[in-house]
Amino acid sequence: MARFRSRTAGAVVALAALPLVVAPPAAAAPTPDYTITVDPARTGPAIGDEMYGVFFEDINYAADGGLYAELIRNRSFEFQAADNRSYTGLTGWTATGTATTVDDAERLNERNRTYLRLTGPGSITNAGFNSGVAVKEGELYDFSVWARSDSAAALTISLATAGGAALATPLKINIKDNTWSRYAGTLRATSTSDAGRLSMSANGAGAHRLDMVSLFPRATYKGHGLRKDLAEKVAALRPGFVRFPGGCLVNTGSHYAYDAASGFPRARSYQWKDTVGPVETRATNANFWGYNQSYGLGYYEYFQFSEDIGAAPLPVVPALVTGCGQNRATDDPALLQRHIQDTLDLIEFANGPVSSTWGKLRQQMGHPKPFGLTMVAVGNEENLPDEYFANFGKFRDAIKAKYPAITVISNSGPDDMGVTFDNLWAKNKAAGTEMVDEHYYNSPNWFLQNNDRYDSYDRSGPKVFLGEYASQDAKFFNSLAEAAYMTGLERNADVVKMASYAPLFANIDNVQWRPDLIWLDNDESWGSTSYQVQKLFMNNVGDRVVPSTVTGGRVVQPKPITGRVGLSTWRTAARYDDLKVTTPDGTVLLEDTFDDGNADGWTPLENRGAWAVADGAYAQTDVTAENTMVAAATGITATEYDITVKATKTAGDEGFLIPFGIKDSGSWYWWNLGGWNNTQGAIEKATGSSAAKEQLLTRPDTVNTGQTYDLRIEVRGTKVTLIRDGEVWGSFDDNQVTEPFAQVVTRDTKAGEIIVKVVNASPEPALTKVDLGRLKVASTGRITVLTGDPGEQNTRSAEPILPVTSTVKGLGSTFSREFPGSSVTFLRLKIR
Structure with a gap:
């Protein structure tokens, strides 16, 4: 009979005299749906500061009435039927008295040709963009106008609602003579409204000529003329680069189309020299998306905005080969050479000393210090690969001869695959191109099926700039698919050097393309569910991938086509x-x-x-x-x-x-x-x-x-x-499987943390074991989760998909976590 000695009393007790107690078997640990295994001993690819950026194109009325803070539509009376059949010189305006728009020898300048002639007493009123001019009580608004009059005249400037309720104390301006001069003053809003009207009334009997009527909020982003709430939303993304100004508006209409009446070019591609210098000397251009752009937001402003948000500027210049559903290439060598020289001049404008021609203009505009341009893209989505690549080679040779440190970016056409894509990639590889711009807009299933797209790319070939991509809808499920795909971009950071969702902005009342990242009206803005995904990734990039693998899964098998x-x-x-x-x-x-x-x-x-x-x-x-x-x-x-x-x-x-x-x-x-x-x-x-x-x-x-x-x-x-x-x-x-679960692990060396990024696009929660190998981490970490109904959207009235950040405990080298269905989760773990 077995015995043992009590440690407390020292007595000898017979075990047979004690009741027999049998412990229940330990509950088996639930089997995880997935296992993430991290290998910290291996070195993954470095992730550059420019991994994620933003792409701005003047589409969806993103500039005038959007990011550019000007509150007056058609401020220089340049809208014409040659631009859009619905336009007149008074589009956006209503007038009392005798008011006509004129293009004659008394114009303000050659690029700002049309002006308003108001004869005798009368007034004109502008309704701004969307529902009206938006003003906020107590805020200051800077007014200006270029004017001349053949008789003494006084202008009264007022802000009011459509019903006549005053929104500011009126401003008085006296026109001094019959030469063009700029007159300015300030209005302080006495009430808040998003439906204001700006009116100018003249009391003289003669002919009063008016042009470049402007009203700007005093409070713009860093005082540089951009709408504050929109610029702040972009800055909050912490983008590594800004690609501008397009997009399709860059490479279509590369040949001048002249207004028959004046011989002045109207519909033309975006050319940077049209957009710099004093704003009253800049042209108004009919753009690819069917409306006019004032060029108040021009190349100088793009460079300045990039600098203000700490992002690298990435301009795109026309290659003189059309894309975006058109097939045309220039056959004019002189025109091609002029565009090549324009590109060289652009680099000088950005980087040249103030003693240079274009560096001096930059200094005159207020920025003597170079902008530090390091890269230029030539063309966008060209459909004629042979013609495009011949032109690209000429651009590249000229740029490299003068500026060898500039990265010259080519592209692979408008699709993610196909004959043109393969042709251009082969040409780029053979020519030793540094970087190739890929674009694609696909279904959410495509993004879930192609997480490994870049796994097989040639590591020694051209690097990839994913300049435009999005899942084709605005629901949270689309954003989940994009998030899953972004884990593959990071895993392949040695190949994919830059990526930007597109488009960036959409004006809710003027939409040419969707989905879009940030939505706006004339006084409000809100981020889409994809904005929240992009922000989460862009604010938690890390500087190096930590190799990891995932096992398990709930893949969706393909079905026969019926x-x-x-x-x-x-x-x-x-x-x-x-x-x-x-x-x-x-x-x-x-x-x-x-x-x-x-x-x-x-x-x-x-x-x-x-x-x-x-x-x-x-x-x-x-x-x-x-x-x-x-x-x-x-x-x-x-x-x-x-x-x-x-x-x-x-x-x-x-x-x-x-x-x-x-x-x-x-x-x-x-x-x-x-x-x-x-x-x-x-x-x-x-x-x-x-x-x-x-x-x-x-x-x-x-x-x-x-x-x-x-x-x-x-x-x-x-x-x-x-x-x-x-x-x-x-x-x-069509036999690809759909994998709703994706992950990547990166290291943030400066913060001393690793970031475990997990996307579960399935509606079912995913119990996941995370094995960090020999990596020691603190038991407490920070977790940020985006989750919700996959059919939800963020709108002006409600934003149901927003990140929630909290503290999580019980972490270690190995731990388990249930990731909610339809979720994006970022775990930041302190390395011990």
Whole structure:
């Protein structure tokens, strides 16, 4: 019989005399969904200060009425029908009395040609941007005007609501003579309103000439003329660079288009020399996005803003080869050489000594110190790779000859893959280009499926600048997909040197493109859910990747392509006939020859276009309508089938769209022939909405008007072969898995911390084991989480997706953490 001696009493006790107690088995630790294993012994790639930046383009009225703080629209009366058919010289203004806009020899200067002539007593009133001029009680607003009068005249300047309620004490200005002079004063707002009106009243009997009417809030960002709340939101991102001024407005319209009346160039590409010097001497330009830009926000202001927020400036100059759905290259060597010289002059403007021509102008504008420009991008999304790269080489050679330290950035066209992309990448590699600018806008699933995109890039080849990217919608799920993708950008920081979401701004009342990072009206602004993701990453970059791997997972496997078959057009009229769907053994699943004169088996998905059966074919005749999709009522459930149809373009800009695998109006594939103004073909896949499309295949393509094409789509599970007139046009296999979980670990040497970044785009929480190896960390850390309904958006009235930061305990070299469904989590751990 076993015995033991009590430590307290020293008595000998028989164990048999004690009741037998059996301890319950220890509960098994739950099996983690994922395991993150960190290897601190290996050295990951360094992450530069310029890893993340911002891209500003004057799209969505981002400059005038946006970042540029001017409160007066059409302040110099330069709006013309030549720019936009809805424009006149008085766009934005209302007048009493005799008021006309004039372009004659009495103009202010050659670039600011049109002015207002107010004859006799009268007034003009400007309603500003959006709903009106926004003013805040107690704030100061600086007014100025260039004026002349052939008789003594006094101007009364007032701010009031549309109903006449005063918003400031009126300002009096006396025009002294009949030569152009600048007159200025200050208004102090006595009330707050976002619907103000600025009025100028003249009391003299003669002709009063007015130009460059301006009202600026005194409180701008660092006193440099930019709207404070918007600039502060950009600064809060802590961007490493600012790419400007575009975008499509840089490389389209590279050839001058002259106003027939004056011979003065109006619609033209963004050229930096138009945008510097005294603001009253700068041109007003009709831009690519269909509205005018005043150039009050010009190259000097871009450089100054970059400096103010501690970011490197990255200007983009025209390559004289169009992109953005257009195909044109200059054949004028003198024009090309002038643009090359303009680029050299730009570098001198940014970096040259004050003794140089352009350095002296920079000094005269108030900045004798060089801006420290280190990089220039040539061109944007060019569709003609041979012509573009020939021009790029000439730009690069000239820049390197004079400024060898400047990084000259090329690009890979408008897509993330395809013939043009491959062609330009091959040219850039062969030429030893330092950096290549990639652009793509894709569905959230694409971003979740392509986290490893840069894993296989050549480490010794050109570096990547991801100049434009976004998931094609504004919901939190899109932001989650972008966040997951950004972990792959950081993991490949030795290849991807810079990245910027696009576009940056959108004016809520004037939207040409979405999604966008920051939204605004005339007095408010708010960040999208993607803004919150970008801010979280950009404020927690780190300086080096710590190698890590993840195991486990809930991948979503691809499914065979099934669903309805459709027909569509895009700004094109077309006829379709003899549509048939058959299985490989010849079984007919769907057939319509349209010989019976009706289309009873077809329904519109988008309610656009003018569809009717005519002459034994189904025709769409509206050449302005976009995405006119109609779908057959019969759904295809077979996983192997062939679609055949005869298609004839009768008029319009593009070619054919043959949808298949249609689930609903937001989920489908289509074969796009003659797209992008009849220059390119593609297979596009919509997931969730018609706006969220990704390209699975692209190639140059043209469709001839009046020619009938025999089109065939062979579907075999996830594999598709496309045949036009008996020849294989292309093929693809949509077999990628979707991985909703992504992670990366970086080190912040200065803070002495590692940052564990985890994205869980699944709606289900993810129990995760984190193994830091031999890395010792404090038991308490800081955690920041973005989480919420994946369908939510941040709006003017509510911002449901905002970061929450708290303290977390129980950390160590190994720990477990449940990451919420639909979340982005950053853990900052102090290294011991």
